[in-house]
Amino acid sequence: MHVLGIESSCDDTAAAVVHNGGQVLSSVISSQDEIHSRFGGVVPELASRNHLMQIHPVVAAALERAGCTLDDIDLVAATQGPGLIGSLLVGFSYAKALAYNRGLPFIGVDHMAGHLLAVFLEQEVRFPYVALIASGGTSSIFLASSHTQFMHLGRTRDDAAGEAFDKVAKLLALPYPGGPHVAQRATGGNGQAIAFPRAWLDDDSLDFSFSGLKTAVLNHCNQQRMQNQQLAIDDICASFQEAVVEVLVEKTARAATLHKVDTIVLGGGVSANPRLRQAFTDRCQRDGRRLHIPHPSFCTDNGAMIALAGYHKFREQGGMSSDVDVYSRSMLG
């Protein structure tokens, strides 16, 4: 079964053709980083306008690179939510119209389900597993029991991990999106140089809070400036990154222990972070757990993970009618 997957939840217009929920025939992504970079964050109106311009060429390129036409497509899947409503509407409406016009079944997919399953684009993973999804919009821990059953164990209370990376980058005058730039500068710094706080919340909480950490970085920078000290940007990036990584690793490991699960999966843009990948590798080795992390290109937003999630959802519940709508907050688990 060839599935066309369409993703437009935030600032990437993406489409992919995936065969039988695993074999990626093509994956095309049009990034809007350049458009939003001068504002230091995503401007929703600009994002949806750009999706409108990109959606058709991106889908056409995905079909061409897969060596197929719409005649070869068996199912159209699109991100239904969560995300920016204006952005979601472009990809979702395009996908619905395409499916209706071609007489194809259509399925709306939760963006988080895409991240939770992205690892299957490269390898088989045994259920159940605990997954950390850390991106610009969320830091969440899920228990995945099948391709369609997910339990939400912990969530973002304020800034998501990626959002914290982006905001810290902004206050250090690093380019947008900040995550990769902070990670790059951190390689030259000392992660123990500045004792930034770790928000553990309640003893057994699996929720995350990174806004206090972001404020601590801001306060540190202000103090340094007031004392006419030059900012040690590499050390700030490394110490901030260390604080984020420690909390993400510790809480995910805690969730796995609590639910007696011996497999951990990562997903979302922040899981492209080399320090996070290394810290999880070390921790899972120490705890005797299996760890699966997608290739960085499947950690960030892409259409292939939507095609994959759509394939499994469709096999379980069939297609959706065309009167379904998008949603801004995750409905998953």
Ligand code: KG4
């Ligand atoms: O999953 P994703 O592509 O989509 C959204 O949530 O929109 O994640 C994007 C987020 C951004 O906040 C970006 O700064 C962050 O992931 N990110 C990283 C890295 N690469 C991307 N954060 C830390 N280290 C990285 N290497």
